[in-house]
Amino acid sequence: SNYCQVSGEQIPTLTNVFSCGAPVPAAVLRSTLACVGAGATMHTPYGATESLPVASIEASEVLNETAEQTDQGAGICVGRKFDTVDWQVIRITDEPIASIEQVDQLPTGEIGELIAKGPQVSPAYVVGEEHNAAAKIEDGGAVWHRLGDVGYFDDEQRFWYCGRKAQRVITAEGTLFTIPCEAVFNSHPSVSRTALVGVGPAKQQAAVLVVEPVGEVVRDTLEAELVALAEAHSHTRSIKNVLWHESLPVDVRHNSKINREELAVWAATQLPGDS
DSSP: OOOHHHOOOBBOOEEEEEOOOOOOHHHHHHHHHHOOTTEEEEEEEEEEETEEEEEEEBHIIIIIIIIHHHTTOOEEEEEEEEETTTEEEEOOOOOOOBGGGOOOBBTTTTEEEEEETTTBOOOSSOOGGGHHHEEEETTTTTTEEEEEEEEOOOOTTOEEEEEEEEEEEEEEEEEEEEHHHHHHHHSSTTEEEEEEEEEEEETTEEEEEEESSSOOHHHHHHHHHHHHHHHSSTTTTOOOOEEEOOOOOBBBBOOOOHHHHHHHHHHHHHHTTTT
């Protein structure tokens, strides 16, 4: 879509588009639909390597219904589940869960970890068997997979993705989730993208916003505007630290999933008073 925007070329015979691997921003949906066939449909299936597909949503639903909420920090709506899969949102824990009887299923609207069961869910890791305890939940003869993603169901039973469980930031005031927080700042025209990371001991982390700006900016001015944005939203109000990064590190397989773990290590060396 970037190439078509620059060159003016179109792909009129392309009528079905599927984008998998990472969350797809609304701007990418718009630019892609603008260069393919009139009336083309674009879907963004959701799942994990160990359980795919789990859900999907069509671009028109995103652009017409959910994108505005995403920009306000509601998370990214990945749609409704496929008929062959069962799913639940359970209370977040970093401990293994041996049996489905041990899970605490959460009500609509409450953020937790997503688990899935169905024929598209792998029963076990063959290589790296030590990971089975942390990722699999027994249910009689079936197995649930813990996707490691956090989010919630809405009233239409759509799942709203709020980030990776391992990348949540736990401060003394509460837990911050990456996607809802970052969306507030990503809407600023001088921001290319951001990453929320935690610095410090567990459950006492300092929330740090790492910003990749668009071109040359007056950093003091932009920082003040971003802090004001944080103050304007209850779920970002505790974010006080802003750092700058020329190009956020990403997963080489997708070129879009931000490596927040790497950034957290870097951020710990950049905060005043840290080394």
